[in-house]
Amino acid sequence: MRDTLVLNASFEPLSTVTLNRAVVLVLQDKAVVEQEHPRLRMRAAAVELPVPRVIRLCRYVRVPFRRQAPWSRRGVLVRDRHRCAYCGRRATTVDHVVPRAQGGGDNWLNTVASCAEDNHRKADRTPEQAGMPLLYEPFIPSPADAMLLALAGRDRAALPDWLSSAAA
Numbered sequence: 001m002r003d004t005l006v007l008n009a010s011f012e013p014l015s016t017v018t019l020n021r022a023v024v025l026v027l028q029d030k031a032v033v034e035q036e037h038p039r040l041r042m043r044a045a046a047v048e049l050p051v052p053r054v055i056r057l058c059r060y061v062r063v064p065f066r067r068q069a070p071w072s073r074r075g076v077l078v079r080d081r082h083r084c085a086y087c088g089r090r091a092t093t094v095d096h097v098v099p100r101a102q103g104g105g106d107n108w109l110n111t112v113a114s115c116a117e118d119n120h121r122k123a124d125r126t127p128e129q130a131g132m133p134l135l136y137e138p139f140i141p142s143p144a145d146a147m148l149l150a151l152a153g154r155d156r157a158a159l160p161d162w163l164s165s166a167a168a
Ligand SMILES: [Zn+2]
Pocket: 084, 085, 086, 087, 088, 089, 114, 115, 116, 117, 118, 119
């Protein structure tokens, strides 16, 4: 399915997101449909929806556009969907892949979501030293991810649920 264009509240184009994410943003009242597919409809449970081609955010969002999203612990958890990079279970902490004690920094490529047990077990070691290989490589969030993080920043309590369902 084609991606959906996202406009800021000011109508400036911001990014594109997957159709799933677009629909969740609309259902969460975070965006309105500006343009729909003329012929397509989608059905979810008892609800019938237009298939959005363009949505517009209800509130203006300041986005670090064309720039890397600022690193944050919360951002790492969101990027990794609260899944531990070492065992895949629910993560509540952020681990430095190369520990700070060995010169590793606070940045997107050196941090992953981790469950508290694995974080404790790995301690001040690299994955190789600890014999704990990463299940996925950390990455720098795309502009679309940065937009979702910026949006989520305004509504912290609501974040994990809608973002994880949007990412499904
Ligand atoms: Zn774990």
